[in-house]
Amino acid sequence: AQSVTQLDSQVPVFEEAPVELRCNYSSSVSVYLFWYVQYPNQGLQLLLKYLSGSTLVESINGFEAEFNKSQTSFHLRKPSVHISDTAEYFCAVSDSNTGFQKLVFGTGTRLLVSP
Amino acid sequence: GAVVSQHPSWVICKSGTSVKIECRSLDFQATTMFWYRQFPKQSLMLMATSNEGSKATYEQGVEKDKFLINHASLTLSTLTVTSAHPEDSSFYICSAPGTGIFMVDYTFGSGTRLTVV
Numbered sequence: 001a002q003s004v005t006q007l008d009s010q011v012p013v014f015e016e017a018p019v020e021l022r023c024n025y026s027s028s029v030s031v032y033l034f035w036y037v038q039y040p041n042q043g044l045q046l047l048l049k050y051l052s053g054s055t056l057v058e059s060i061n062g063f064e065a066e067f068n069k070s071q072t073s074f075h076l077r078k079p080s081v082h083i084s085d086t087a088e089y090f091c092a093v094s095d096s097n098t099g100f101q102k103l104v105f106g107t108g109t110r111l112l113v114s115p
Numbered sequence: 116g117a118v119v120s121q122h123p124s125w126v127i128c129k130s131g132t133s134v135k136i137e138c139r140s141l142d143f144q145a146t147t148m149f150w151y152r153q154f155p156k157q158s159l160m161l162m163a164t165s166n167e168g169s170k171a172t173y174e175q176g177v178e179k180d181k182f183l184i185n186h187a188s189l190t191l192s193t194l195t196v197t198s199a200h201p202e203d204s205s206f207y208i209c210s211a212p213g214t215g216i217f218m219v220d221y222t223f224g225s226g227t228r229l230t231v232v
Binding site: 032034036041042043044045046049051090094101102103104105106107108110 | 119121124125149156157158159160161164206208210219220221223224225226228
């Protein structure tokens with residue numbers, strides 16, 4: 001079984017400042033890792049994912065995350081945030097075996113960007 | 116890209132009544148649908164996995180007789196909350212696995228906010 005820990009429930013930051021949202025996971029098998037973003041009363045949108053290959057993955061809107069197997073982490077970073085980045089961010093993990101595998105989510109981190 | 120249409124987006128019902136939530140895959144066939152529940156300011160918890168043509172698989176602690184799941188076709192999965200009570204008030208979200216080689220491009224519905232009064 002897998003588990004995900006997001007230690008920060010809320011991260012306040014000023015606009016144009018850098019931000020890091022932390023995610024650690026636990027698993028006895030190989031995993032896929034994901035970051036999702038959720039805006040109020042909406043479903044989840046995939047931000048980025050790690051499946052294999054390069055441990056650094058990037059999204060189209062400036063976010064990046066690095067898979068660190070030794071530290072079992074997949075922290076999300078952005079060098080300069082915008083007001084529009086204010087949302088709830090969820091880290092998730094799934095078993096990398098073939099077939100449909102359920103996602104296990106962390107408790108989420110609310111990113112609050114203020115001017 | 117793949118789209119999952121979820122309806123209704125919000126519903127208010129009286130205690131004791133039943134509510135049906137629909138999730139349709141619009142441009143792909145979803146043989147599997149995951150149903151999640153999210154309480155305010157909390158994470159998503161998997162309730163059950165529906166599979167077209169077979170019985171749903173429920174997570175431990177989820178009452179299958181209360182949360183009826185039907186996967187009637189390759190494009191439609193429904194969740195019916197029977198005899199709803201105020202404690203069932205929550206945000207319900209469906210998700211379908213992707214069709215890519217890794218099958219991990221999950222597509223989420225927009226969610227249904229259920230309020231039981």
